[in-house]
Amino acid sequence: MVIITMSSEKPAFIMCVCTGKCPGFEKMDIWDFINTIRMVLPVKHGIIHPQLCEEDGDRYLEDVLRQGQKVFIGGCAPAMQYKLFRDAFEKRGLNVKTDLVPIDVRDMTTDEAIEKVTGELKKNGYDIQ
Ligand code: SF4
Numbered sequence: 001m002v003i004i005t006m007s008s009e010k011p012a013f014i015m016c017v018c019t020g021k022c023p024g025f026e027k028m029d030i031w032d033f034i035n036t037i038r039m040v041l042p043v044k045h046g047i048i049h050p051q052l053c054e055e056d057g058d059r060y061l062e063d064v065l066r067q068g069q070k071v072f073i074g075g076c077a078p079a080m081q082y083k084l085f086r087d088a089f090e091k092r093g094l095n096v097k098t099d100l101v102p103i104d105v106r107d108m109t110t111d112e113a114i115e116k117v118t119g120e121l122k123k124n125g126y127d128i129q
Pocket of ligand 1: 051052053054081
């Protein structure tokens with residue numbers, strides 16, 4: 001059983017699946033992954049986006065980002081994510097280095113990816129017991 005003990009606002013979670021054709025996500029069942037994240041872990045909501053680093057991805061981020069809510073993004077390497085999403089975060093008055101938690105979940109099984117996200121949530125103060 002999971003008990004959430006943190007009182008501040010829960011973060012948003014976005015899984016970016018790199019068009020859905022990227023071999024980096026072949027080992028993972030993305031639906032089992034996102035359903036576990038959104039139903040079991042302390043996130044406000046979780047969604048799958050096909051390609052956040054395309055123009056419509058930027059527009060999507062600009063629509064949904066807001067101050068006071070951290071965003072965890074599962075996808076490619078953190079260094080890439082910081083670079084790719086910096087402008088969208090800046091446009092919404094957010095700092096990509098502090099408001100984004102980028103998580104590299106490539107080449108992982110579903111369980112490995114869930115474990116990694118769980119660890120990042122804990123590291124950022126969202127308690128899971
Ligand atoms: S943000 Fe990263 S994971 Fe998402 S589509 Fe672009 S390169 Fe792929």
